[in-house]
Amino acid sequence: MELNKKIDEMKEELIKASQELVKIKSTEEEGKPGMPYGEGVAKTLDKALEISAALGFHTYKEEDGYYGYAEYGEGEEYVAVLGHMDVVPEGDNWIHPPYGAEIHDDKIFGRGTLDDKGPTMAALFGLKAIKDLNMPLSKKVRVIFGTNEETGSAEMHVYNKKEKAPVSGFTPDAMYPLINAEKGIRRIHVVKALDSCNSDVSVKSLKGGIRPNMVPDKCETVIAAKDTESIVKAVKEFADKMGYNMKAEIVNADVVLHTFGVSAHGSMPELGKNAVMYTLQFLGTIIKEDSALGSYVDFFNKNVGLETEGTSLKVACEDKPSGKLSLNVGVADINEEKADMWLDIRYPVTCKGEEIMNTLSEEFNKCGAKIERVEAQDPLYFAEDSKLVTTLLKVYTEQTGKEGKAYGIGGGTYAKELPNIIGFGPIFPGKPDLDHQANEYIEIEDLIMNAKIYAHTIYELAK
CATH class of the missing domain: 3.40.630.10 (Zn peptidases)
Structure with a gap:
């Protein structure tokens, strides 16, 4: 020695x-x-x-x-x-x-x-x-x-x-x-153009998350509604039913919804509680599905939801060396004209990043959203x-x-x-x-x- x-x-x-x-x-x-x-x-x-x-x-x-x-x-x-x-x-x-x-x-x-x-x-x-x-x-x-x-x-x-x-x-x-x-990493920017619509309820803005590789622990949403009191009541009922930490208040004739989750690293999203996805779940109960935003919200609720392995998006996979694919909705920025979303995906070392991206592109197209930008790191x-x-x-x-x-x-x-x-x-x-x-x-x-x-x-x- x-x-x-x-x-x-x-x-x-x-x-x-x-x-x-x-x-x-x-x-x-x-x-x-x-x-x-x-x-x-x-x-x-x-x-x-x-x-x-x-x-x-x-x-x-x-x-x-x-x-x-x-x-x-x-x-x-x-x-x-x-x-x-x-x-x-x-x-x-x-x-x-x-x-x-x-x-x-x-x-x-x-x-x-x-x-x-x-x-x-x-x-x-x-x-x-x-x-x-x-x-x-x-x-x-x-x-x-x-x-x-x-x-x-x-x-x-x-x-x-x-x-x-x-x-x-x-x-x-x-x-x-x-x-x-x-694991390989794909950070993807998903965008959908939104049409303004005459509706009793609309979303003026939604902002949640600060980085794609972090589970968002906060989300703030401004909701315009003819009956704001009913929206505040609906938030409380939904939060109580689901066990979520959500607070709503009326500010300048709009409802401001604050949703709180638990942050975690994007490589282990199962350890967090995603405030953005909690918010989309609630919006799915008040936004009409036949609107541009409604179809977008409905798609994410059905195909992402609280899943962290990409099962409903048809990209779930795993291997012995590195385990299961992980998926995190890390940043959301929605206004009356556009819906922006950043997702962080970590895929097993024996899986193909190109195949995962092709599948995701096909799935997002179903709700009129497109992948505009990709940050890639191979396994x-x-x-x-x-x-x-x-x-x-x-x-x-x-x-x-x-x-x-x-x-x-x-x-x-x-x-x-x-x-x-x-x-x-x-x-x-x-x-x-x-x-x-x-x-x-x-x-x-x-x-x-x-x-x-x-x-x-x-x-x-x-x-």
């Missing part, structure tokens, strides 16, 4: 390097020449390269500042570690300064300690241990410093155009033991018996003494941005996932253990 001993000797140096990066605020800002995502991100990239150079690695910075990397070894092929230097905004309610990188109770606190500056430094120092011990490698190893993971990973589009793909590698931006299956899948999966799980088991198993997720990780990369750590089973949370921290013991795991992993992939 010479590698582990070497890493123990570098403990203080690794802690200091992680702190230096965390102390730089690297949220995305307005781009400048050579700083496509702002000064903070650029400074953090430069600091990572400075640390790498001081450790004796060859470093490279892309000419426009999109990415950089530290490299060690010889050969045409390379093994990659893909980390990122940007972070999400710090938010409120921190007990320690979010960019102080202070140590309390053997934990380093700060934005980026866990996601993803600390783990990236752990991998860099793992490579440093290999270098210092002069362990023989047959491939180069490249630790890549990304700069835009939190807001689109656009920098990796630049990387993939300019650089050769790695033969294997991992991103320290996920969870242990290992994520081998990440990622490594078979459980693949060399990359078995190698990483072997290292995990040897270093932790715990059996490692691969598992699938509904979300997407940084691994999707570069070929032949898999999500591997840094969060250990049973430990809190503090990514994007207030009081983000990494335990120093876990930081060091990550460095050991990553050192052995890099060596196994590149030896």
Whole structure:
């Protein structure tokens, strides 16, 4: 275990390097020449390269500042570690300064300690241990410093155009033991034009949700009606019958309906309560089906409703590696002229995204709605018996003494941005996932253990 001993000797140096990066605020800002995502991100990239150079690695910075990397070894092929230097905004309610990188109770606190500056430094120092011990490698190893993971990973589009793909590698931006299956994602914008109609009841506006990948927990609807009192009464009766949290009041001669649900991540919509769909259920009781809005509401109530697996829309499917398709109505914006809806769909790794989209297009056409825009992310899948999966799980088991198993997720990780990369750590089973949370921290013991795991992993992939 010479590698582990070497890493123990570098403990203080690794802690200091992680702190230096965390102390730089690297949220995305307005781009400048050579700083496509702002000064903070650029400074953090430069600091990572400075640390790498001081450790004796060859470093490279892309000419426009999109990415950089530290490299060690010889050969045409390379093994990659893909980390990122940007972070999400710090938010409120921190007990320690979010960019102080202070140590309390053997934990380093700060934005980026866990996601993803600390783990990236752990991998860099793992490579440093290999270098210092002069362990023989047959491939180069490249630790890549990304700069835009939190807001689109656009920098990796630049990387993939300019650089050769790695033969294997991992991103320290996920969870242990290992994520081998990440569902495909389709975010679709469904639009229907609405005709104004003379009716006793009409919807002036409906707004719910803030992002497609979140279950909307609030929805506000303005309803015009000749008999507003009867609408308020109908809301109360419907809410009591269904057990929903709905409140209605008369404001400026209109009924304003507030519907409350429970938010959840779009990859697990079954854990939430969808305020938009609750609202559409109620509207289905007061809007005439023969109107443009009525047919739209009726379609969504019958074919989506509170389902989260796409059964009635005829897109339900599942597989062993990644489970069932999930469907979330995330954002709704309806007025008297148009109905807008954003849906977030996560489909199993062995299913075909194109077939799902064709089916959805046919189904939405039935109510006169069209898919105007699609944001797509293909699935990622490594078979459980693949060399990359078995190698990483072997290292995990040897270093932790715990059996490692691969598992699938509904979300997407940084691994999707570069070929032949898999999500591997840094969060250990049973430990809190503090990514994007207030009081983000990494335990120093876990930081060091990550460095050991990553050192052995890099060596196994590149030896």
